[in-house]
Amino acid sequence: MNDTLHSHEAPIEHPGYGTFIGVWLLLLLLTGCLVGLSHVSQTYAVWGLMTLTPLKAGLVFYYFMHLKYEGPVFKIVILVTLGTLLIFFALLFSDVAFR
């Protein structure tokens, strides 16, 4: 059987093993920092939660989930989703603040 394949994508250069292993090591390091900060004080723990956790999630999104290699449509879809969640978050806490 001689199948003809039609794909919309142009061939791209794929990242190798090393890139992902490097990101994984960075994720382990950041997890260690997060745990360390949580042992210092409650304030440090909250700062760790607000900064290191989104950074870790961003690394997974950007590298492991290949967002780095995707077009702008993918990034827009995700940013719109995160923006929507942020709006809901702001609406809830603005309600709480003026209650």
Next chain:
Amino acid sequence: MSGHVHRDDLGSRLGMWLFLVTEMVLFGGLFIGYSYMRYRYPAEFHHGGMELNATLGVINTLVLLTSSLTVVLSIVAVQRAEKQRAMALLSTTLGLGLTFLVIKGFEWSAKFHHGLYPNSAHLATLPPGEQVFFGLYFTMTGLHGVHVIAGLSVLSVMLWWVATDRIRQDRYIHLENSGLYWHLVDVIWIFLLPLFYLAA
């Protein structure tokens, strides 16, 4: 015989991402609910967090992060036509996912043993803030656990498809999309660790 195969990998990945953003909204809503309740009951959440085993939470984080790595490496292996390596990496992911569930099982069993489970008599005697904490804990880690089971089921099929050459160097979009799902499960856990286990 000549067949015509139309394939749109980009559209397939975009479709998967659209599904994943609905999952992000699902868990995002729970995270927003958590934020408000923690703001309202800071002391009770602090005390509730002390009841959880942070060591097990951190070990499970390392397990899931590593399983995310092995999935993404299995895609690289398929791209390079390294079938045996891809199968070994996917098998490792399945093993790590099962390890996560076993650890989670031990953790939940310990809580049940101490009378901490939804609607338990002991839970009803705790302050309202702690009831909310454990309600959110069981809901969010339970929902996450269901996603881990779903992810493992899908990845098991991917392993079978790699073994039978349905997934190969020139056709691996199913593995990519399954990997995306598994990574999202990992991202959700990345947030659950500091919210519950490091809350104390």
